[in-house]
Amino acid sequence: VNRKDGKIALSHIAVAFVALFLGAIAGLLQTFVRSGEIELPAGIGYYQLLTAHGVLLGLVFTTFFIIGFLYSAISRTTGTLTNFSNKSGWLGFWLKTIGTSITTVMILLNKATVLYTFYAPLQASPWFYIGLTLVVVGSWVSGIGMFHQYATWKKANKGKASPLMSFMAVATMVLWLIATIGVAVTVLFQFIPWSFGWVDKINILLSRTLFWYFGHPLVYFWLLPAYMCWYVVIPKIIGGKVFSDALARLAFVLFVLFSIPVGFHHQILESGIDPVWKFIQIVLTFMVIIPSLMTAFALFATFELAGREKGAKGLFGWFKKLPWGDVRFFAPFMGMLIFIPAGAGGIINASNQLNQVVHNTLFVTGHFHLTVATSVALTFFGISYWLIPHLTGRTLTSKINKLGIIQTVLWCFGMFFMSGAMHTVGLLGAPRRTAFTTYGDHSVALSWMPYQTAMAVGGAILFVAILLMIYIVIYLAFWSPKGYEEYPIGEVNEQAEATPLFLENWKLWIGVSAILIILAYTVPVIDMIQNAPPGSPGFKLW
Ligand code: HAS
DSSP: OOHHHHHHHHHHHHHHHHHHHHHHHHHHHHHHHHTTSOOOSTTOOHHHHHHHHIIIIIIIIHHHHHHHHHHHHHHHHHOSOOHHHHHHHHHHHHHHHHHHHHHHHHHHTTSOOSTTTTOTTBOOOHHHHHHHHHHHHHHHHHHHHHHHHHHHHHHHTTTSOOOHHHHHHHHHHHHHHHHHHHHHHHIIIIIHHHHHTSSSOOOHHHHHHHHHHHHHHHHHHHHHHHHHIIIIIHHHHTTOOBSOHHHHHHHHHHHHHHSSTTGGGGOTTOTTSOHHHHHHHHHHHHHHHHHHHHHHHHHHHHHHHHHHHTTOOTTTGGGGGSOTTOHHHHHHHHHHHHHHHHHHHHHHHHSHHHHHHHTTBHHHHHHHHHIIIIIIHHHHHHHHHHHHHHHHTBOOOHHHHHHHHHHHHHHHHHHHHHHHHHHHHHHTTOBSSOOSOOTTTOHHHHHTHHHHHHHHHHHHHHHHHHHHHHHHHHIIIIISOBSOOOOOOOOBOTTSOOOOGGGGOHHHHHHHHHHHHHHHHHHHHHHHHHTOOOOOOOBOOO
16 A cells, blocks of 8 residues: 555554544443442443443444545555545544544533434433534545545546455445435434424434434444455465455445345334334345355355365365464454354344344343454454554564464453353343343342353453553554565456456446335335424433
């Protein structure tokens, strides 16, 4: 990656890891509060910590890391950024950073204790919503920069398929742009006027629906950059080839189509939405599982083909040929492995009857600590081991490689205890998002306590793992020996089918996506507006 472009990527990654550190402190403290081990000093509240944890890790760490990584991928595969794309990269960065700072300060001042989902009628200071708006607008500006770079490449290379990485980066940003329309509408037209007191009521059901219109594709915005690594980077690291360029592109297109009109699967238990519309969106939810199954297939095929090239025999001989000692492979691989139970948990959540059991329990918290906080986070760490030294002109040393393997193992151990306990105690009925309580020493609530202690133990191990990761990041950025670290990009297997060019027909895909969204949302949204319940004055926090 060109040095000038690399600075955009590096700045994003730096903010991401600062957010990871702060968010982790909040996470550690909250598991201790939840299990009754400590009481917070100085009037700090459990829900305040939970908001900081969710916003800093779920929104800030991910968004900054992703946009930094995507910028590096676009620059690496389509050449030095155009002036316009470079400027957009910086403008987007500053808008997001200013927005994040405002939002974080509001949370720390206890003026925005509304959790990362900021459901009405919980009401934060208007500045919290203004900060969020700046983050979203900043991400749009970054996205436009990437689209410009991609369009410039396409113009200069008429009739050719774009480099796979740049296609994937564009698909991820297209998904993000369509998804963030929902959160932008609710924040601009509902939350900001309501929190300033210009209107005294808010349509709660509509605001939650607009949030989940955004909230579900948000999880695929987290996942797709990890898939970029799994599809394109991992084949190179294991000495293999990308199984099929066309299959990878098709998987990304399916995410653009099916990840948005599915928000109701977070609202299955919400009254006020006709079950027919919930049913339709659940069917679409099962459609969005398909590209992940395709990904699993492609990964197994990649591993097997690479292993056989190296002389592996038998059904599972390829397993031994994988580079287990290379953290650039090992960390994302553990992410993939854990994505199997994590995805199964998602399918449980999405099943109507099972959702009645798990909704709003710690089972859901367990699910997303496996998906985003393990599959995605470990892959982002896996990327950092080569991306940071690549951008700073340094190398990944064998000492850091070993530390990285320890970091990954610690993470998996910590998550085994924490997420395992969350899944189990969730099935026993323990609610999510509740500060320490024994419900008047009720026997059922008391039976949850050992699991909550296991969560705290897991949380403590994870905190140590995060400290180790922060050390590794600082080392790679400032202390590692100078040199050249490869930006691994796999070549496509020569036996794969040629990529059909219609896969890059964005007008078609955005059009189909719009039709699906209109089908899934128009009638229920009109219903919500026409039959709006009286609304609520909200619970002010300041
Ligand atoms: Fe989810 C709730 C359904 C995937 C994140 N999810 C959440 C929340 C978050 C989240 C943050 O239907 C909580 C939101 C909140 O605060 O309330 N989720 C799904 C489904 C999938 C899914 C169907 N979720 C994700 C991903 C996330 C994520 C990905 C983050 C990155 N989720 C739900 C539902 C809820 C929900 C309901 C609401 C629950 C409620 O009631 O509140 C699917 O996309 C999952 C498909 C995945 C697979 C796995 C494929 C496996 C692969 C790995 C292959 C491994 C290899 C290596 C090759 C089918 C690709 C193995 C090698 C060997 C040698 C063995």
